[in-house]
Amino acid sequence: MNIDLPFIWSSLIELLSAIPTTLAITAVSMLCGLAIGTVVALIRLYKVPLLHHIAAAYVTFIRGTPMLTHLLLIYFGLPVIIDALSDQFGWSFRSVNIPMIGFAYISFSITAGAYLSEVVRSGLQAVNKGQIEAAYSIGMTTRQALGRIVFPQAFAILLPSLSNSTISMLHGSTLVFTVSVVDINAKSQIIASANWKFFEAFIAAAIIYWGLTILIERLTAMVEKRINIYNRGGVT
Amino acid sequence: MIKLTQIKKSFGRHQVLKGIDLTVEKGQVVAILGPSGSGKTTLLRCMNYLERPSEGEITIDEFTLNCRRPSKSDIHELRKKSAMVFQQYNLFRHKTALENVMEGLVIVQKVPKEQARVRSIELLEKVGLGSKLDSYPSQLSGGQQQRVGIARALALNPKVILFDEPTSSLDPELVGEVLSVIRKIAKEGITMIIVTHEMGFAQEVAGHVIFIDDGVIVERGTPNELFGSPKEERTKQFLKRFTPDGVYSI
Numbered sequence: 001m002n003i004d005l006p007f008i009w010s011s012l013i014e015l016l017s018a019i020p021t022t023l024a025i026t027a028v029s030m031l032c033g034l035a036i037g038t039v040v041a042l043i044r045l046y047k048v049p050l051l052h053h054i055a056a057a058y059v060t061f062i063r064g065t066p067m068l069t070h071l072l073l074i075y076f077g078l079p080v081i082i083d084a085l086s087d088q089f090g091w092s093f094r095s096v097n098i099p100m101i102g103f104a105y106i107s108f109s110i111t112a113g114a115y116l117s118e119v120v121r122s123g124l125q126a127v128n129k130g131q132i133e134a135a136y137s138i139g140m141t142t143r144q145a146l147g148r149i150v151f152p153q154a155f156a157i158l159l160p161s162l163s164n165s166t167i168s169m170l171h172g173s174t175l176v177f178t179v180s181v182v183d184i185n186a187k188s189q190i191i192a193s194a195n196w197k198f199f200e201a202f203i204a205a206a207i208i209y210w211g212l213t214i215l216i217e218r219l220t221a222m223v224e225k226r227i228n229i230y231n232r233g234g235v236t
Numbered sequence: 237m238i239k240l241t242q243i244k245k246s247f248g249r250h251q252v253l254k255g256i257d258l259t260v261e262k263g264q265v266v267a268i269l270g271p272s273g274s275g276k277t278t279l280l281r282c283m284n285y286l287e288r289p290s291e292g293e294i295t296i297d298e299f300t301l302n303c304r305r306p307s308k309s310d311i312h313e314l315r316k317k318s319a320m321v322f323q324q325y326n327l328f329r330h331k332t333a334l335e336n337v338m339e340g341l342v343i344v345q346k347v348p349k350e351q352a353r354v355r356s357i358e359l360l361e362k363v364g365l366g367s368k369l370d371s372y373p374s375q376l377s378g379g380q381q382q383r384v385g386i387a388r389a390l391a392l393n394p395k396v397i398l399f400d401e402p403t404s405s406l407d408p409e410l411v412g413e414v415l416s417v418i419r420k421i422a423k424e425g426i427t428m429i430i431v432t433h434e435m436g437f438a439q440e441v442a443g444h445v446i447f448i449d450d451g452v453i454v455e456r457g458t459p460n461e462l463f464g465s466p467k468e469e470r471t472k473q474f475l476k477r478f479t480p481d482g483v484y485s486i
Contacts, residue, residue, distance in 0.1 A: 141312060
């Protein structure tokens, strides 16, 4: 078997230009997903009338269907809805104005939101009930108690899961090739088929994904060290 | 000053409080005694609405809350009148001792940070923790944590401080340091309601003792009346385990 090592190297260099796309999809989906997930988790925890049924349905549907399906549903469904609305209200906005990557942002945010809602919920529930009671007892409002006391502690608890989800999203973002967004994976396919060197190109892609994953792990460790000071009792 | 009228509370079908009436005057120290499951902690938690009474009326410092349908802002208003010291301390785990005490001043009472800091340090020194300002709760012993808890409650300058079995989860040798802090602030004329199992302490510090059993107030009076010559059979039975000089005879 012949492996063209120099070609792996040149593929690596070529793939660098696709890193921003992959990172953008991962970051946007995770941040929007975290926002959606937090709202959904709070709705479910506080059993907001009506909304908590909707929230529960959202979580079970999204978690019950593949991420690729979400992407395809958004890709084919959203334009129909948008164009119908535009016709209805006479907007000039058309679905063709949405960049391809926009579909990825929207659909992956929805996917991440469902998974992260469970992550956030477990984090919030892991914070001792006495903490919010103490916050109430000194006269805080629910908003203050959640924002200043509960969420900071919950975040420290859910950080490892969050890191896990981010890595999953990084790898899951490879699905965007189906809607012709050129991320690292799609670019490696292009390089591979143009040069007829599939194995080498995919090795290069694997190395980059691995590198990015290690980066996320390192970042997590750093953040964890910072915010968990109070747990280890290491400050003098 | 504090007036509870017909406070009732049920958990499911089990009625824990069966109509409690209680008046506490300004500056009074009231101890609530009673066996486990008698409803004494629930009663205390009702006073700042950590437990939602099923019925009744709570008045603290001329603010009256009807427990039937209180609004969120009414509950918030009522809570601001009191402060609580918890059995499990419940210090904010991610904040230092100083930050714990400052939190209510800065966030709730909107006191400027520098001023809050000075006041908080003062209070921590008062409870004997001037050297532990920057320690996190996990670095403090139970007794120290509870003293921070007391400083946190004092900082708010509340109309009343509610103590929920403040020494029950402490090692025996740490109980003393917490009790002496409570004793000290009792002398300053702060209104306090204390749920406790420390009979000797209740007898010494409280001006008024209440004995609760099975969701009703069985007997009330001065420590001398209640400990010296209890009238009710149930009270006598309960106090039998305890000899007047503050030692349990088990």
